[in-house]
Every structure is written in structure tokens, then in C-alpha cells.
Amino acid sequence: MKQELANHIVKAPLTVYNESDFKGLQFSKSDFLIDDRTLTNLAKKIIIDRHTKNVSYYGKNNQHYSKVCVPSEKDVFISNIKQVYLPFQDVKFDVMQTKYEFQAAENAQNLLAYTKMMNCNICGSYIEQKGILCNSCGAAVHGVRLLDSHGFRCHQCGKSLCRKCTYDLGLNNKVCKGCAEKSGKTLTPVSEKMHQRYIVGGCCSFFGIIGVFTHFAIIGIVLLIIGIIVLALDYRGKAPPYEII
Numbered sequence: 001m002k003q004e005l006a007n008h009i010v011k012a013p014l015t016v017y018n019e020s021d022f023k024g025l026q027f028s029k030s031d032f033l034i035d036d037r038t039l040t041n042l043a044k045k046i047i048i049d050r051h052t053k054n055v056s057y058y059g060k061n062n063q064h065y066s067k068v069c070v071p072s073e074k075d076v077f078i079s080n081i082k083q084v085y086l087p088f089q090d091v092k093f094d095v096m097q098t099k100y101e102f103q104a105a106e107n108a109q110n111l112l113a114y115t116k117m118m119n120c121n122i123c124g125s126y127i128e129q130k131g132i133l134c135n136s137c138g139a140a141v142h143g144v145r146l147l148d149s150h151g152f153r154c155h156q157c158g159k160s161l162c163r164k165c166t167y168d169l170g171l172n173n174k175v176c177k178g179c180a181e182k183s184g185k186t187l188t189p190v191s192e193k194m195h196q197r198y199i200v201g202g203c204c205s206f207f208g209i210i211g212v213f214t215h216f217a218i219i220g221i222v223l224l225i226i227g228i229i230v231l232a233l234d235y236r237g238k239a240p241p242y243e244i245i
């Protein structure tokens with residue numbers, strides 16, 4: 001078992017189920033890989049390893065000695081061995097056309113899940129905060145932001161949208177497909193290419209540098225700082241290996 005999973009399982013008391021509790025649920029069960037005897041020996045070995053210490057001391061002759069102290073098998077007493085089945089969930093579901101899945105194990109308090117569910121459908125990176133769910137296709141994406149937004153809100157009906165499901169009806173008038181069709185204008189999807197950040201950041205930096213070398217030093221410095229901030233601003237996060245929900 002992976003370490004984080006083992007920690008999670010013992011963190012809160014386990015609820016005990018009978019097989020009959022899983023009636024109607026699809027589940028599979030395999031045999032234990034290790035028998036009780038092998039498990040006892042394995043446990044003893046681990047306990048011995050954990051308590052093995054390198055001890056250093058001074059003898060009567062003032063000489064320095066070091067010695068490895070290993071507990072013997074007789075020093076370790078194992079009173080009980082119990083093998084249990086832990087339910088590990090493999091969940092697949094759809095939100096509209098978008099497929100999601102996660103694998104998880106629960107203790108009495110929460111769920112430890114391995115999932116890429118919170119990865120943005122536009123950029124593929126982790127949605128740390130302010131994510132939205134597209135109401136046209138069901139994709140989870142980074143929320144609305146000023147430049148190169150991965151998510152939008154329909155200006156007509158307020159529906160939350162991912163970039164792929166957003167249509168342009170002119171400057172600052174982003175709408176969903178339904179509202180775009182109702183408008184009678186030609187359907188222009190929002191471009192999948194994103195370079196607003198580079199254009200704005202680049203321009204601010206460029207004019208900032210010009211400002212610094214002309215009479216507008218203060219405005220130039222401010223522009224340069226804004227430009228650098230815009231260029232450095234990257235919302236993308238790396239997904240954690242697992243999440244506790």
C-alpha cells in the first residue's frame with residue numbers, strides 16, 4: 001500500500017462492513033497476497049529494522065567504541081494478525097459530455113482520491129482556486145480572468161462557459177452557443193490561441209523602456225513593472241499526487 005494511503009486509513013476509525021452491505025454495488029475482490037505466517041515474519045523483520053541502532057560509547061580504558069544493537073526475533077512478540085479488505089473506489093462519471101474519473105479510499109472522515117478531475121480542460125494544469133464548470137460541455141476550467149481567460153460568463157444569459165464553448169459577438173461580448181444563434185450573427189468561436197498576456201506584457205515593457213530613456217522616466221518605470229508582472233503572471237499549477245476531500 002502506498003504510504004499516504006496507509007496513513008489515511010489509520011487516521012480515523014474504520015467502519016466495518018459485511019459483504020451483504022455491498023449488495024447491488026459492483027465490486028471485485030481478490031485473495032490476500034501474503035499468508036499470516038509470512039506476514040508475521042515480515043512484520044518482525046520491519047520491527048527489528050526499526051529498532052536497530054548504532055550505539056557509540058566510551059569504554060573504561062577511555063577508548064571510543066561503536067556497536068550495532070539488533071533486537072533478536074525473541075524480543076519481538078506479535079499478539080495478533082488480521083487481514084482486512086479495504087474498499088477502494090474506482091468511480092467514473094459524466095458531466096454533460098465531459099468524462100471524469102477518480103480512484104479513492106475513505107476512512108470515517110474523508111476521502112483520499114487520486115484524480116486529474118481538477119485539471120483545467122483548456123490548459124491541462126491544476127485548478128487551485130476559482131475554477132468554473134462549463135454549462136455547455138461540463139468541463140472544469142480556470143475561471144474568468146482579464147487576459148487569456150480559460151472561462152467566461154455568457155453576457156446574455158449568465159451561463160458559465162469554457163473557452164471552447166464561447167462565441168464572440170464583438171468587443172467584450174462573449175456568449176454561449178444558444179445566445180449566439182439567437183443573435184442571428186455569424187458564429188465566431190473564441191480563438192483557441194492565447195497571446196493576450198504576451199501582447200499586453202510585451203507592450204507595457206516596451207513602452208516602459210522607451211519611457212525610462214526619455215522624459216517619462218517615472219511612467220516608464222511603472223509601465224515596465226506592470227509589463228514584467230503581466231508576463232510573469234502564470235496561473236498554472238501542478239496537480240498534487242492525491243487529494244483529501
Ligand SMILES: [Zn+2]
Binds near residue numbers: 122123124
Ligand atoms: Zn486553464
Ligand SMILES: [Zn+2]
Binds near residue numbers: 134161163
Ligand atoms: Zn465547454
Ligand SMILES: [Zn+2]
Binds near residue numbers: 154157159
Ligand atoms: Zn447564453
